[in-house]
Amino acid sequence: MITRVAPERAVRGRQRSSRVRRIRLLLLLATAAIFAVALLSFVVDPLTGHFGGPFEDFSAYLGAARSMAAGGSPYAQFNASTVVMSGFDYPPFAALLVRPLALLSDRSAMLVWLWLSLTCSVTAAILVARTALPKSWPATEIGILAALAFGPATYNYWHGQINPMIFVLLAIAYWAYVRDHRLTAGTVLGLAAAIKIAPVIFLVLLLRRRWWQATWAMVGTGAITLGLSGITPGIGASVRFLTHVLPALDRATGWIYDQSLSGAISRLADQSVLHVQPTSVIVQAGSVVAALLAVGLAAWATRPAGRTPEERGLEFGLGITAMLLAGGIAWYPHFMHLLIPLLAVLGLLAARGWRAERSVALAAAAVLVVFGLVAPLTISDLSMNGIVALSRTPAWWPVLQLFSLPCASTLWLAVALARRLRQDTVREDAPARAAARAVTTTA
Numbered sequence: 001m002i003t004r005v006a007p008e009r010a011v012r013g014r015q016r017s018s019r020v021r022r023i024r025l026l027l028l029l030a031t032a033a034i035f036a037v038a039l040l041s042f043v044v045d046p047l048t049g050h051f052g053g054p055f056e057d058f059s060a061y062l063g064a065a066r067s068m069a070a071g072g073s074p075y076a077q078f079n080a081s082t083v084v085m086s087g088f089d090y091p092p093f094a095a096l097l098v099r100p101l102a103l104l105s106d107r108s109a110m111l112v113w114l115w116l117s118l119t120c121s122v123t124a125a126i127l128v129a130r131t132a133l134p135k136s137w138p139a140t141e142i143g144i145l146a147a148l149a150f151g152p153a154t155y156n157y158w159h160g161q162i163n164p165m166i167f168v169l170l171a172i173a174y175w176a177y178v179r180d181h182r183l184t185a186g187t188v189l190g191l192a193a194a195i196k197i198a199p200v201i202f203l204v205l206l207l208r209r210r211w212w213q214a215t216w217a218m219v220g221t222g223a224i225t226l227g228l229s230g231i232t233p234g235i236g237a238s239v240r241f242l243t244h245v246l247p248a249l250d251r252a253t254g255w256i257y258d259q260s261l262s263g264a265i266s267r268l269a270d271q272s273v274l275h276v277q278p279t280s281v282i283v284q285a286g287s288v289v290a291a292l293l294a295v296g297l298a299a300w301a302t303r304p305a306g307r308t309p310e311e312r313g314l315e316f317g318l319g320i321t322a323m324l325l326a327g328g329i330a331w332y333p334h335f336m337h338l339l340i341p342l343l344a345v346l347g348l349l350a351a352r353g354w355r356a357e358r359s360v361a362l363a364a365a366a367v368l369v370v371f372g373l374v375a376p377l378t379i380s381d382l383s384m385n386g387i388v389a390l391s392r393t394p395a396w397w398p399v400l401q402l403f404s405l406p407c408a409s410t411l412w413l414a415v416a417l418a419r420r421l422r423q424d425t426v427r428e429d430a431p432a433r434a435a436a437r438a439v440t441t442t443a
Contacts, residue, residue: 190221
C-alpha cells in the first residue's frame with residue numbers, strides 16, 4: 001500500500017505545482033496587459049495631448065493653489081449650492097501641500113498630479129500586498145493589478161482626485177500597524193487626518209489597543225499640522241474652513257456617488273439627491289447614530305493584545321470600512337481605500353484557507369464584485385438627463401435605493417470582519433475563563 005500511495009501523492013503534487021505555475025503565468029500576463037493600457041492612457045496620451053479624462057476635480061486643487069499665490073484664500077472658489085459642491089474643500093494643511101502647483105503651468109501641473117497619483121496608488125497597493133500576503137505569493141503583481149484595475153482607484157486617475165495621496169499614507173500606516181511599529185503608525189495617521197479629516201477615526205483603534213505612544217504621535221502630528229496651517233495659508237483660511245466648508249461637508253447628501261451610511265439614509269428619505277434641501281431631524285439623527293454604530297463596531301472588535309499580524313491587518317481593514325461608512329460624505333472614488341481590507345482578507349485566506357474563513361471571504365467577494373464590476377459599469381452609463389427623467393417616474397424611489405448597494409456591501413464586509421475578530425477574542429479568552437471558574441470552584 002505504501003508503494004501505491006506514494007506515487008499518487010507525487011502525481012497530485014505535480015498537478016498542484018502545474019496549476020500554480022499556470023495561475024502565476026495568467027496573473028503575470030494580466031498584470032502586463034493592464035500595465036500597458038495604463039502606460040498608454042496615463043503617460044503616452046497625456047504627453048501627446050490625447051488624455052481622455054475630464055480631470056475636473058484637479059481644477060479645484062489648482063484653483064486653490066493659484067488663489068493662495070495671488071494672496072487669496074484656498075476656499076475662494078468653494079460653492080456649497082449643489083449636492084456635490086465645488087471648489088477646494090479640504091483642511092488648510094492640504095491647501096499648504098497643493099500650494100507648489102501654482103509654480104507650474106496648467107499642463108505641467110496636470111501631468112505632475114496625474115503621475116503622482118499613479119505612483120502613490122501603485123506603490124501603496126504593492127506595499128499593502130507585500131505586507132498582507134505570504135512571501136511565496138506574487139504580491140507585487142497582485143498590487144499592480146489592484147491599483148490599475150479596481151474601479152474606485154482608476155476613477156481617481158481620470159478625474160484627478162487627491163485620494164491616491166491619502167491611500168499611500170494609509171498603506172504605510174497599515175504596514176506599521178501590522179508590524180507593530182506604533183510611532184510610525186500614529187505619525188502617518190496624523191498626517192492623513194490633517195489632509196482629510198476622516199482618518200481621525202483611527203484614534204479609536206489606537207486607544208482600544210492601548211497604543212499610547214501611537215495615540216500621542218497621531219495627536220501631536222495633528223497639532224503640528226494645525227500650527228503650520230496657521231502660518232500658511234493663515235488663520236483666516238482656517239476660520240473659513242471651520243465656519244463655511246466643514247458644515248457643508250457634514251450635511252446630509254443623498255447624491256448617488258455618496259456611499260456613506262449618511263448618504264444611504266438620505267436616499268431612503270429621498271433627501272438632497274439632485275438638489276440641496278434642508279436636512280430633516282430624522283435623517284440627521286439617523287446619520288449620527290449610524291456613524292457612531294460603525295465606529296463602535298470597529299472599537300468592539302479591536303483588542304489590546306494577543307493578535308497575529310493577519311488579525312491586526314483585519315483590525316486596520318475594519319477601521320478603513322468604519323472610516324468610509326461613518327464619514328459625512330464618502331464619494332465612490334474614496335472607496336479605493338477598500339483595497340486595504342480586501343488584501344488583508346486575501347492574506348488571511350492564504351494563511352488559513354477559504355473554507356475556514358468562508359464568511360469573510362464571501363463578504364470580500366461581494367465588495368469586489370460590486371465595486372470592481374457592477375458600480376463601474378453603472379457609472380459609465382449614467383447621465384444627468386437620464387437621472388432627472390427617472391426622478392419624475394414612480395420607479396424613482398426603488399431604483400434610487402439600488403444605488404446604495406456599494407454602501408451595503410461595505411457594511412457587510414465590516415460586520416463580517418468584526419464578527420471574525422470577536423470570534424478569535426472569545427476563543428482566546430475561553431481558557432482564562434475556564435481557569436478562573438476552576439479556581440473559584442476549588443476555593
